[in-house]
Amino acid sequence: MLKVAVVGASGYTGVELLRILHCHPEAAVTCITSEQSAGKPVSDLFPSLRGRYAQVLENLEPVRVAEKADIIFTALPHKAAMEVVPTFLKLGKRVIDLSADYRFNDAATYEQWYEPHMNPHLLPKAVYGLPEVRRVAVKGAKLVANPGCYPTSVILGLQPLLKHKLIDTTGIISDSASGVSGAGRGAKVDNLYCEVNEGFKAYGVGGVHRHTPEMEQELSLLAEERITITFTPHLVPMDRGILSTIYGRLLAPATTAELAGLYAEFYGGEPFVRVLPAGDVPSTAHVRGSNFCDIGVVVDQRTGRVIVVSAIDNLVKGASGQAVQNMNIMCGLPEGLGLEGLALVP
Ligand SMILES: NC(=O)C1=CN([C@@H]2O[C@H](COP(=O)(O)OP(=O)(O)OC[C@H]3O[C@@H](n4cnc5c(N)ncnc54)[C@H](OP(=O)(O)O)[C@@H]3O)[C@@H](O)[C@H]2O)C=CC1
Numbered sequence: 001m002l003k004v005a006v007v008g009a010s011g012y013t014g015v016e017l018l019r020i021l022h023c024h025p026e027a028a029v030t031c032i033t034s035e036q037s038a039g040k041p042v043s044d045l046f047p048s049l050r051g052r053y054a055q056v057l058e059n060l061e062p063v064r065v066a067e068k069a070d071i072i073f074t075a076l077p078h079k080a081a082m083e084v085v086p087t088f089l090k091l092g093k094r095v096i097d098l099s100a101d102y103r104f105n106d107a108a109t110y111e112q113w114y115e116p117h118m119n120p121h122l123l124p125k126a127v128y129g130l131p132e133v134r135r136v137a138v139k140g141a142k143l144v145a146n147p148g149c150y151p152t153s154v155i156l157g158l159q160p161l162l163k164h165k166l167i168d169t170t171g172i173i174s175d176s177a178s179g180v181s182g183a184g185r186g187a188k189v190d191n192l193y194c195e196v197n198e199g200f201k202a203y204g205v206g207g208v209h210r211h212t213p214e215m216e217q218e219l220s221l222l223a224e225e226r227i228t229i230t231f232t233p234h235l236v237p238m239d240r241g242i243l244s245t246i247y248g249r250l251l252a253p254a255t256t257a258e259l260a261g262l263y264a265e266f267y268g269g270e271p272f273v274r275v276l277p278a279g280d281v282p283s284t285a286h287v288r289g290s291n292f293c294d295i296g297v298v299v300d301q302r303t304g305r306v307i308v309v310s311a312i313d314n315l316v317k318g319a320s321g322q323a324v325q326n327m328n329i330m331c332g333l334p335e336g337l338g339l340e341g342l343a344l345v346p
C-alpha cells in the first residue's frame with residue numbers, strides 16, 4: 001500500500017484528490033495539510049467526506065510530512081510549492097506537483113510569467129505529466145509537474161493535428177471556457193455567486209494568461225517548431241468543467257470523417273481520451289467527475305478550417321485525476337487504478 005500525503009488538502013484540487021484516493025485500492029492517505037484549518041477534521045470542511053476520512057488537517061512541516069508518506073501531492077499555489085518540493089525530494093520522496101512551479105523547461109519563461117524561481121536546477125529533472133504525450137518519462141520521474149487545466153484540454157485537442165503536420169502552425173486559436181472552481185477555493189469578489197451567475201465573460205484577453213506559454217512550450221515540442229497560439233479563457237457559471245474550441249487552418253483538404261478516423265486511431269490505446277463519432281462534439285456534462293477528455297473534430301469546408309472541441313473536468317483530468325494517473329504510472333500500477341470508476345453523470 002502506498003502512503004500518500006495531500007499537501008493543500010483544504011483546496012479544491014486537494015479535496016478532489018481525497019475523493020479519488022478514497023477509492024484507490026493501493027493508496028492510503030497518511031497526511032493532509034492546511035494552514036488556515038490546521039487542527040480541524042477534514043470532514044468539518046467537506047462534509048461529503050464524513051465517515052470516510054477521520055484525519056485531522058495539520059500544518060505543512062515538510063520533514064514531518066515526508067516522514068509519513070512515500071508519495072506527496074502538492075496541491076498548493078505556485079511559489080508555495082517550490083518552497084517545499086526540494087525538501088521532499090531531498091528526503092527521497094516522489095512528488096506530483098499540481099502548481100505551475102515545475103512545468104517550464106526554462107526558468108526564464110517561468111520568471112517572465114510568474115516570479116523568480118527558487119530552485120531552477122530542478123526544472124530539467126521535472127517531467128511535464130501529460131501521460132498521453134510523455135508516458136515513458138513519467139514512469140521514471142521523481143518529480144512530475146502536473147499540467148494546467150486549460151493546457152490539458154488544448155494540447156490533447158491539438159496533438160494529432162500537429163504530430164501529423166496537418167495544420168498551419170501560425171494562427172491557431174483556442175477559445176476555452178472554465179467553471180469557477182478553476183480559480184481555487186480562496187475567497188475572491190470576482191468569483192462570488194452574484195458576480196458570476198447568469199453571465200459569461202472572457203478574461204485574460206490578448207495573450208496575457210499564464211497558460212499561454214505553457215501551451216506554447218508543449219505545442220512547439222509536438223510540432224517540432226516554434227508555435228504561438230491565441231488563447232482566450234472564459235468564465236462560465238458552472239462549478240466545474242472546461243470546454244476548449246480550437247481552430248486551425250488545414251494545409252490540405254480533408255473531411256470530418258477522415259479526421260475523426262485519424263483521431264480515433266491516434267488515441268485508440270488511450271484509456272482516458274474518448275474520440276467522438278464524426279460530427280459529434282463533446283459537452284462538459286458528459287465528463288463531469290470523470291478523468292476523461294472527450295474530443296470531437298469537425299472540418300468547416302467553407303473556410304478550410306478544422307475545429308476541435310475538447311471537454312474535461314478541470315478538477316479531474318485537468319488536475320487531481322491526472323495527478324493520480326501520473327502516480328499510477330510512476331509506481332508501476334495499472335494506469336486507471338482508482339480512476340475507472342469515477343462518477344459518470346448521465
Ligand atoms: N482549481 C483547478 O481547477 C486547478 C488548479 N491547479 C493548480 O493546483 C494548485 C491548487 O489549486 P486549488 O486547489 O484550486 O487551490 P485552492 O486555493 O483551492 O487551495 C490551495 C491550497 O493550498 C493551501 N495553501 C495556500 N497557501 C499556502 C501556503 N503558503 N503554504 C501552505 N499551504 C498553502 C491552502 O490551504 P489553507 O488556505 O487552508 O491554509 C489550500 O489547501 C494551484 O497551483 C492551481 O493553480 C491546476 C489545475 C486545475
Ligand SMILES: CC(=O)N[C@@H](CCC(=O)OP(=O)(O)O)C(=O)O
Pocket residue numbers: 078098099100147148149178179180181182183184211233235
Ligand atoms: C477559472 C479560472 O480562474 N481558472 C484559472 C486556472 C488556473 C489554474 O488552475 O492554473 P495553474 O494550475 O496553472 O495555476 C485561471 O484562469 O487562472
